[in-house]
Amino acid sequence: MSTRVAIVGASGYSGEELVRLLLHHPHAELVAVTSRQSAGQTVAQVFPRFASHPKARALRFTEPDAAVLARVADVVMLALPHGVAAEYAIPLLAAGRTVIDLSADFRLRSAATYAEFYGHPHPAPGLLETAVYGLPEFYREAIRQTRLVASPGCYPTSILLPLLPLLRAGLVRPTGIIADSLSGVTGAGRKAEVDYLFCECNESLRAYGVPKHRHLSEIEEQLSLAAGQSVTIQFTPHLVPVNRGIHTTLYLAPTTAFQTPAETMALSEKIGACYAAAYAHEPFVRVLEGKSMPDTKNVVGTNYLELAWRLDPRTGRLIVLSAEDNLLKGASGQAVQSLNILCGYPETAGLLPG
Amino acid sequence: MSTRVAIVGASGYSGEELVRLLLHHPHAELVAVTSRQSAGQTVAQVFPRFASHPKARALRFTEPDAAVLARVADVVMLALPHGVAAEYAIPLLAAGRTVIDLSADFRLRSAATYAEFYGHPHPAPGLLETAVYGLPEFYREAIRQTRLVASPGCYPTSILLPLLPLLRAGLVRPTGIIADSLSGVTGAGRKAEVDYLFCECNESLRAYGVPKHRHLSEIEEQLSLAAGQSVTIQFTPHLVPVNRGIHTTLYLAPTTAFQTPAETMALSEKIGACYAAAYAHEPFVRVLEGKSMPDTKNVVGTNYLELAWRLDPRTGRLIVLSAEDNLLKGASGQAVQSLNILCGYPETAGLLPG
Amino acid sequence: MSTRVAIVGASGYSGEELVRLLLHHPHAELVAVTSRQSAGQTVAQVFPRFASHPKARALRFTEPDAAVLARVADVVMLALPHGVAAEYAIPLLAAGRTVIDLSADFRLRSAATYAEFYGHPHPAPGLLETAVYGLPEFYREAIRQTRLVASPGCYPTSILLPLLPLLRAGLVRPTGIIADSLSGVTGAGRKAEVDYLFCECNESLRAYGVPKHRHLSEIEEQLSLAAGQSVTIQFTPHLVPVNRGIHTTLYLAPTTAFQTPAETMALSEKIGACYAAAYAHEPFVRVLEGKSMPDTKNVVGTNYLELAWRLDPRTGRLIVLSAEDNLLKGASGQAVQSLNILCGYPETAGLLPG
């Protein structure tokens, strides 16, 4: 029995990836795609890349309408701007549907934090406690039982997956954490703005959102939960000229001092064991060995996040580096991973590469 | 004595290059820059690249006003869309100013051709016969004496400079000509359109404007003048992911047959002599020797056009290839070359590289 | 029953794509990969992208040895330079194995043409008549029955698929044909040469191999077979800064004159019908409709070739444009398509996107 899935706001980059994954998903049936600007056009017309798929030629974009969506779909995936997603989630949940929201609307437990970072009151604070943060490696059981998944942001995924196991195990201090991230330009969305024109991004390297990017809110809330205390971190995103991919470099302070080779080796083994315990059986997290370093070109187009770490006895720091595809493990792939969990399918269904 | 120069429509890519060239020009003084959207901001604010130049910090963009421009400038350079440029050219010429127009408005001698290719009647047909096509290599004397220069388009420059000497010398037939061009994305202008977003252009190769691109009108008019008969050509532009640069490949039929090595050598010598006669003393056209092939990376950032040719005894064709910077020799550099000619300055003033 | 497949020369870009396709192929089992430089390393070490695949972690590159390959594999795919491939093909065929060769060694029927274009005598002229040119759309039945498939080159595929149906139907003249192609840099292979360094290719547009590129030999041989007469064409490849993708623009002369809208419409219908007859049921050729133009970003990562055409009444020419992934439909994807045909699997097995 396949699950009927609808995508709201399907004309952006995340939406396009959702469409792609669902067109080829063995157990999901894509029954509706909506977009105000593309309504009336077929999927094949909006995304010529899918033009050979019979369903892409048949299925037309419609205006989004929660009542219609509730009728035709079992699960509705929202690829909408924050603030707008809640407008659809509320009636869909009321109608008994399951919602997987890729926006920031339900990622926080605290409505006050939402208001602080997003600049307006939360549109549906009552739903925050029912929502589950859709990071399968840490919330798999909760995802299985919820009807509202708040799929994590791209930067948060690239930071939380390397960091949560270490914090939970008490291997690194929850203070002084720095995350320095590089993102491809799909991260800015398919918006007609001069800043994201080819010639404004090509041959350009620049930071932005310094020092208080919105994604800090969900990163810090998750880190605080893991650490059992309030965590504040430094986060600097940079825009670099690739289509897809996020690379994050984390600067951490181990709770155990190390200087001698023996101390370094001992700590290294603890970290390795911590990651092995967390990820050895995870289908989509890859801990690199030896001299290998994460490289976005090895994960783009897949749902994998890869990570590596280095201890620096000179500074006493632990450096952890991660790479992911911002549109897959950082957005749509992870959302489909949650869909699989929710529906009881194999977690990798429809996600093995390509 | 320096010349006072104003730039109208200075906030696009061609405008930015004009600003750059004029900020460092030894004999020109940049007295005004206009742009509706940037009015009130300094040049340094709009173009952070120039922020260390004292004049860029002092000079502010203003709303365009022909009466004001006529008062403060001797020469006004128009970097405006076609159709709009004429609105400024008319009063400025009437006020006795000199106009160098980078738009298509005055490039054609025939108002009918303008209407055919641009889709509306010409806004000032009476001015067409006074305008001079600003290709210095072929209209240097006329440029010296006019007050209205119509600076050529980027594609036309890349096609006409390789082709005009051969046509004038009767070395190639005026029929069956094909021009296949590749252009960087600055050619599309600094417009907030989805088609020119980084992620829509990066890792993309596509043709457009097939088969009747607007630039055909001025190319064919100039070729017809050179050939002494009406010339129609095939022209296919392609958009490729570089910021700057046009590469053109021309497919031509020599008027002399060649098949044997001796025939090929003899024709090759004629072509070499033809180009030498045309360009040996030209400061900005470079005819490559030996096995060298034009490469946009060797001309981007300069006002040079480089070209090479190959005879193909298998097909009886002559292939000519050219490379230029679409914003310099294809637009603003060539316009400054005309400015230098008009004002009696050395033709290379302010144009040697960088 | 799965087929045991080995890849010889698997460490280049085409080899990497073959590995990727075969790791996920439902009916093929990758049993050996060879590479002198990578011998001893696992597939996961050489290609970190595949590191999560169990077989990639288990399978090690070996030195190429025809006797060993003949023992372990049913089908051997050769991703080797021309001249070298034949050395392996000869003993493997003698041992009763099936060979799919991605090099140029067996693409020509004429050993004399091979010697002319490749500069040395053909290493195994006796095999040329048994080899089948692996373009499934035109040689499907022959592929099914051969043990030696010569998989076509990347440029030839992008030219032949648009052109063969028109030539066969007599809709275009076999004379005066021009093919102007743009290729991504994977086309140059994974060779440590200065010309293909990032900084030598990025922001660069250049032609090469003018006027007599080696791929002309197989293109012209195939066109001659289709036209029933000897065909010589003009072909100009250009190197442009994308990883993957070939875009080809073909300039053709229809055999029927057209000038009026009615004539143009009539000819357009004939061309449309010709392509429909050729490709309506082909799984990997997409004929675009309406205003759509081929764009490599819509086919990269897939085995599709897409094409569009325009009639130009001004010049009397037909322009046909195509786009493909040079590593898939232009190399490894097409080779797997032949594998599927040979083995009696569904032709799309292991090739639907990703």
Place this chain on the structure above:
Amino acid sequence: MSTRVAIVGASGYSGEELVRLLLHHPHAELVAVTSRQSAGQTVAQVFPRFASHPKARALRFTEPDAAVLARVADVVMLALPHGVAAEYAIPLLAAGRTVIDLSADFRLRSAATYAEFYGHPHPAPGLLETAVYGLPEFYREAIRQTRLVASPGCYPTSILLPLLPLLRAGLVRPTGIIADSLSGVTGAGRKAEVDYLFCECNESLRAYGVPKHRHLSEIEEQLSLAAGQSVTIQFTPHLVPVNRGIHTTLYLAPTTAFQTPAETMALSEKIGACYAAAYAHEPFVRVLEGKSMPDTKNVVGTNYLELAWRLDPRTGRLIVLSAEDNLLKGASGQAVQSLNILCGYPETAGLLPG
């Protein structure tokens, strides 16, 4: 009176920029360029970009020979790998010439640190105390009086210029400093290695040299001198797909606490005043105002470094960001700046943009 300058090792990317700058320098005469691999070719043949310059057509690369160089040049600039540069510097200095070395050979005062970071004993430890670190903003007077300038590395320049004024003024702590840098691929040199092929770098983001990159040695030595105590920092370089440009993000701890808006404002004013004192009169350092952020596209092709800073009351940190062209302010432009100082020319001679 012009200065006769020779460049040893002129065929790499830094060498090419030195050639470009000296071909157009108003007071320097380029008298010799050497390169083993390019010996015998003209500058125009090796660098087609300069083909229109008469001197580039006339001057030929020669084999490097210290005796010859000492005869023909007043100043010799060394664009060689570390370890090799000293071989030329020793005899040239002995012959009374002035040497500007772009390698790492003379950047350190401590031969022991050199041996630790470069893996072999220093080739000429006796020269270390006579060498001057060629960072004009901090060593201008010493440069004026030396005959051996050790021009700084690209990463060090991007880190030291933002950091030295703050450390000297005691505004930030010398402990816990983190520098996270992004570099374009010219930083890897013009070496034929697979890692730097177009397709290996394009669409790739990766860190390297973690945690102990060689440039740390000169960075830490300079920071230690400024702080008056031994300084150890964390430094992570990343390779990103642009040709040119380095972007550095520095994470610093101010010595004064700040949390309230008033405290933040007060500290911000101190930092602003510190930078103004350091750089208001410097020709090549640009401190950005308002919301502007450094962007490599605004400095590539120029000798400027631009920087901005942000205080983060949430974390108590100061973030400083800088952008430069790794080949100009990070290498050849800065070396010419030293040349100008040494020779008593205006410091900006030959360096204003372009």
